[in-house]
Amino acid sequence: xxxxxxxxxxxxxxxxxxxxxxxxxxxxxxxxxxxxxxxxxxxxxxxxxxxxxxxxxxxxxxxxxxxxxxxxxxxxxxxxxxxxxxxxxxxxxxxxxxxxxxxxxxxxxxxxxxxxxxxxxxxxxxxxxxxxxxxxxxxxxxxxxxxxxxxxxxxxxxxxxxxxxxxxxxxxxxxxxxxxxxxxxxxxxxxxxxxxxxxxxxxxxxxxxxxxxxxxxxxxxxxxxxxxxxxxxxxxxxxxxxxxxxxxxxxxxxxxxxxxxxxxxxxxxxxxxxxxxxxxxxxxxxxxxxxxxxxxxxxxxxxxxxxxxxxxxxxxxxxxxxxxxx
Amino acid sequence: xxxxxxxxxxxxxxxxxxxxxxxxxxxxxxxxxxxxxxxxxxxxxxxxxxxxxxxxxxxxxxxxxxxxxxxxxxxxxxxxxxxxxxxxxxxxxxxxxxxxxxxxxxxxxxxxxxxxxxxxxxxxxxxxxxxxxxxxxxxxxxxxxxxxxxxxxxxxxxxxxxxxxxxxxxxxxxxxxxxxxxxxxxxxxxxxxxxxxxxxxxxxxxxxxxxxxxxxxxxxxxxxxxxxxxxxxxxxxxxxxxxxxxxxxxxxxxxxxxxxxxxxxxxxxxxxxxxxxxxxxxxxxxxxxxxxxxxxxxxxxxxxxxxxxxxxxxxxxxxxxxxxxx
Numbered sequence: 001x002x003x004x005x006x007x008x009x010x011x012x013x014x015x016x017x018x019x020x021x022x023x024x025x026x027x028x029x030x031x032x033x034x035x036x037x038x039x040x041x042x043x044x045x046x047x048x049x050x051x052x053x054x055x056x057x058x059x060x061x062x063x064x065x066x067x068x069x070x071x072x073x074x075x076x077x078x079x080x081x082x083x084x085x086x087x088x089x090x091x092x093x094x095x096x097x098x099x100x101x102x103x104x105x106x107x108x109x110x111x112x113x114x115x116x117x118x119x120x121x122x123x124x125x126x127x128x129x130x131x132x133x134x135x136x137x138x139x140x141x142x143x144x145x146x147x148x149x150x151x152x153x154x155x156x157x158x159x160x161x162x163x164x165x166x167x168x169x170x171x172x173x174x175x176x177x178x179x180x181x182x183x184x185x186x187x188x189x190x191x192x193x194x195x196x197x198x199x200x201x202x203x204x205x206x207x208x209x210x211x212x213x214x215x216x217x218x219x220x221x222x223x224x225x226x227x228x229x230x231x232x233x234x235x236x237x238x239x240x241x242x243x244x245x246x247x248x249x250x251x252x253x254x255x256x257x258x259x260x261x262x263x264x265x266x267x268x269x270x271x272x273x274x275x276x277x278x279x280x281x282x283x284x285x286x287x288x289x290x291x292x293x294x295x296x297x298x299x300x301x302x303x304x305x306x307x308x309x310x311x312x313x314x315x316x317x318x319x320x321x322x323x324x325x326x
Numbered sequence: 327x328x329x330x331x332x333x334x335x336x337x338x339x340x341x342x343x344x345x346x347x348x349x350x351x352x353x354x355x356x357x358x359x360x361x362x363x364x365x366x367x368x369x370x371x372x373x374x375x376x377x378x379x380x381x382x383x384x385x386x387x388x389x390x391x392x393x394x395x396x397x398x399x400x401x402x403x404x405x406x407x408x409x410x411x412x413x414x415x416x417x418x419x420x421x422x423x424x425x426x427x428x429x430x431x432x433x434x435x436x437x438x439x440x441x442x443x444x445x446x447x448x449x450x451x452x453x454x455x456x457x458x459x460x461x462x463x464x465x466x467x468x469x470x471x472x473x474x475x476x477x478x479x480x481x482x483x484x485x486x487x488x489x490x491x492x493x494x495x496x497x498x499x500x501x502x503x504x505x506x507x508x509x510x511x512x513x514x515x516x517x518x519x520x521x522x523x524x525x526x527x528x529x530x531x532x533x534x535x536x537x538x539x540x541x542x543x544x545x546x547x548x549x550x551x552x553x554x555x556x557x558x559x560x561x562x563x564x565x566x567x568x569x570x571x572x573x574x575x576x577x578x579x580x581x582x583x584x585x586x587x588x589x590x591x592x593x594x595x596x597x598x599x600x601x602x603x604x605x606x607x608x609x610x611x612x613x614x615x616x617x618x619x620x621x622x623x624x625x626x627x628x629x630x631x632x633x634x635x636x637x638x639x640x641x642x643x644x645x646x647x648x649x650x651x652x
Contacts, residue, residue, distance in 0.1 A: 018585045022465060043585055098649050118652055125458070127652045128636055132451070134651070135612040135639035136605075139348060182598070257608055259344045259369055263600035270596070272508070274589035279462075282583055286461040306640075306647050310454055311632035313461035321632050323424050325460070326444055326453045 002292045003029040003060060004285070005085070007051070007077060008067035009040050011245070012090065015281025016065050017043055023285060025315050029061045054081070061085055062295075063288040067281075075100060082107035082115040082302070086291045088284050090120040097123070097304075105302035114291045115302040120280040121271055122146075126251045128305050129269040133253035137265060140255025143181045145173035145194060149247025149276065157222045158199055161215050163207030166235060168242040170198045173250065181252050184264040191225040199230045202238050247276035286313040328618045329355040329386060330611070331411070333377070333403060334393035335366050337571070338416065341607025342391050343369055349611060351641050355387045380407070387411055388621075389614040393607075401426060408433035408441045408628070412617045414610050416446040423449070423630075431628035440617045441628040446606040447597055448472075452577045454631050455595040459579035463591060466581025469507045471499035471520060475573025475602065483548045484525055487541050489533030492561060494568040496524045499576065507578050510590040517551040525556045528564050573602035612639040 004020045006013045009031050020026045021044055028046040037048040049057075054064075064085040066077050070093045078089045082104050091100050097118055104115045118124065122144070130142055151171050158167035177194055180187045187193075199216055203209055213230045217223055248271040257263050273279045287305070290312035294303075311321055330346045332339045335357050346352045347370055354372040363374040375383070380390075390411040392403050396419045404415045408430050417426050423444055430441045444450065448470070456468055477497050484493035499521055506513045513519075525542055529535055539556045543549055574597040583589050599605045613631070616638035620629075637647055 015583070019583060021585060022583070024464075094652070097652050098645070101648055123652045125462075128458075131636050131640050131647060131651050132454075135615075135636075135641070136451075136608045138350075138641070257341070257345060257348070257601065257604040259347060263604050265600060265605050266596075266598040268594075268596040268598070270592075270594040272592040272594070274591060275583065278583040278589050279591050282462045289461075304637075304648055304652055306637035306644065306652070307635050309633050309635045310457050310461075311630075314457050314632075315461070315464070318632065319424070321457060322427055322630055325457050326420070326423050326449045326630055326632070 002026045002289060003062045004288055005029045005054065005057070005061040005064040006031045006046075006067055007054070007064055007081065008073065009033050009035075009042070009048075010067060011277035012281055012284075013067035014043060015275070015278040016067060016284060017046060018278065019282045019285040023289075023315070025289070026285070029057065055084065058084055063088060063291050065284050065288055066090075067284075075103075078115065078117065079103045079107050082113055083111040084113070085111075086114045086288075086295050088116050088119055088288050088291060090124075090280055090284060091118045092120065092123055094123065101302050101304070108301050112300050114295045114299055116287050116291050116304065116308065117302060118304055119284050119287045121273075121283060122249065124280075124283055124305055125271070126249070126269070129251045129267070130253070131306060133251070133255070133267040133269075137253055137255025137257065137267065139257070139261065140253050140265075141186050143189075143252040143254070144249065145178055145252075146249040147171035147173050147195065147247065149249070149273070150242075150245050151197075152245075154197065154199075154222055157219060158201060158216055161212055163204050163212050164201055165204045166202040166238055168200045168238060170200075172196045172198055178250065181254060182266060182268065184254050184266060186254055192227060195226060197223055197226045197228040199228065200233050200238055200242050201230060202235045203232055244274065245276045246274055247279075248272045289313060289315065328352045328615060329388045330614055331355045331380065331383070331387040331390040332357045332372075332393055333359075333380070333390055333407065334399065335359050335361075335368070335374075336393060337603035338607055338610075339393035340369060341601070341604040342393060342610060343372060344604065345608045345611040349615075349641070351615070352611070355383065381410065384410055389414060389617050391415075391610050391614055393610075401429075404441065404443065405429045405433050408439055409437040410439070411437075412440045412614075412621050414442050414445055414614050414617060416450070416606055416610060417444045418446065418449055420449065427628050427630070434627050438626050440621045440625055442613050442617050442630065442634065443628060444630055445610050445613045447599075447609060448575065450606075450609055450631055451597070452575070452595070455577045455593070456579070457632060459577075459581070459593040459595075463579055463581025463583065463593065465583070465587065466579050466591075467512050469515075469578040469580070470575065471504055471578075472575040473497040473499050473521065473573070475575070475599070476568075476571050477523075478571075480523065480525075480548055483545060484527060484542055487538055489530050489538050490527055491530045492528040492564055494526045494564060496526075498522045498524055504576065507580060508592060508594065510580050510592060512580055518553060521552060523549055523552045523554040525554065526559050526564055526568055527556060528561045529558055570600065571602045572600055573605075574598045615639060615641065
């Protein structure tokens with residue numbers, strides 16, 4: 001059994017807890033938290049420890065999955081704990097990945113551990129599909145559409161507007177643009193032509209609805225370059241119909257082959273997810289299996305999804321995989 | 327530059343010729359054929375050699391791509407030439423993959439070479455997607471739909487019927503079944519519910535059309551379990567509208583996560599290909615790059631797509647990939 005530690009217990013940590021519980025070859029070693037462990041309500045019988053206790057549990061944890069945020073937690077935590085454990089994180093600040101990679105790599109080399117960073121679906125599975133598709137169709141165009149799904153950042157931005165009590169924002173791909181890409185038309189798409197934004201807003205009593213709507217649709221960076229729809233609803237309706245965290249998206253490559261570029265091909269990878277954090281956690285857990293296996297082979301250093309042979313992710317043996325999945 | 331040899335010059339060999347020509351880091355060392363080289367008309371200035379000349383060209387070829395058929399050519403050729411070269415093949419007789427793997431592995435170990443077998447889109451990219459998706463969503467159902475595309479085997483079967491001059495058969499997924507899978511309904515689908523078969527047939531003069539149609543739709547294994555449409559057309563129409571070799575398909579996994587299996591997720595991978603052999607060749611060429619790199623690192627033995635880290639397929643460096651694709 002592969003022993004998994006969870007560092008940080010938000011939506012992602014809860015998702016890892018259930019994904020490990022649903023994996024036959026893994027067990028939970030513990031949840032580690034900066035909060036008072038007594039106040040953390042877990043979903044299973046996994047023990048909860050204070051974060052500092054982790055240094056005494058090196059023998060009890062094969063892989064530590066870091067479930068904090070990319071802005072403040074992971075740049076510190078992954079770099080620190082890769083000195084002591086094999087680690088997996090979902091670091092998703094694209095521009096800072098090379099820097100994060102270098103730091104985690106140094107920690108891994110110092111401790112003799114494996115680290116796999118930027119695991120999830122984007123970065124992660126979407127990145128993999130961009131890479132596979134570019135490798136196969138070097139002559140082509142890449143497209144990524146996100147949604148339909150909840151953007152936490154955009155929802156938070158609406159909540160900061162005066163008079164807003166609660167809000168939920170959905171990012172939605174423009175179907176006609178997606179259809180043009182699928183048809184091999186290689187359109188050049190503006191921001192507005194790729195996605196629309198749909199907002200469900202609960203206003204405080206007596207708030208100026210027209211003013212709220214105007215502030216949303218003109219908000220720089222977040223909304224001004226998009227066609228945005230604002231729907232005012234009650235808190236009850238928001239809680240009843242918009243409590244989930246669905247997401248997903250599509251990565252496409254439209255390319256040509258032949259000496260005269262005479263044949264078109266479309267490679268499409270699409271995710272439709274009821275729960276963004278639970279799916280991301282499931283990807284993290286699969287890569288924890290790969291980290292464990294690589295570590296057993298004596299490998300050390302920082303890796304990304306690009307470095308991991310796919311067979312390492314699957315619970316069954318290479319023989320089984322060749323016989324049943326190839 | 328990676329020097330590529332092509333063994334066998336049919337549709338697949340021609341596809342490899344154009345894919346290598348379109349790759350900046352590769353060049354063609356030669357086409358090797360069992361035919362008289364004088365009779366082989368290539369599309370580029372690649373030299374054509376008799377197959378036996380290959381044993382004298384070990385220094386001129388980094389990776390040999392085997393472009394023969396799975397029934398008779400590859401079981402002999404891959405096993406033979408893996409003793410002398412790094413090899414790639416598209417062996418697609420699913421039931422015999424474990425046996426083929428063992429034999430090629432022995433040859434690779436004998437010669438100190440890398441072999442990557444069963445490369446293409448199915449087996450190949452579809453296999454990869456089944457494996458990734460099962461690894462991430464262990465609790466779920468797999469679905470594979472093929473088409474719309476030309477089945478050479480079914481077209482040949484129609485051509486063998488008395489009174490048939492020429493024929494082309496398309497395999498087409500049943501859209502309503504595909505829609506049910508995408509909706510997360512996890513349907514159990516019979517053969518008839520998954521695909522329909524559409525036939526375009528050129529009859530010889532005076533042939534009994536009703537008899538031909540009856541023979542097609544009742545043909546065991548090939549057509550009797552499907553809803554089949556037969557269209558009689560002229561040779562001119564067949565040549566004008568059905569000369570291409572399009573294909574494609576969809577691999578889906580519909581799975582659930584959460585301790586109560588409360589969240590559904592759909593992972594979908596779809597290929598829409600103008601030319602089945604050109605696309606397959608493009609996959610072979612990307613894996614030739616990986617074989618070359620692995621060989622330079624000193625690796626030996628038989629591999630499949632499951633064993634190959636994705637980053638090895640892409641022409642750019644790991645640093646470039648992390649910065650631009652992750």
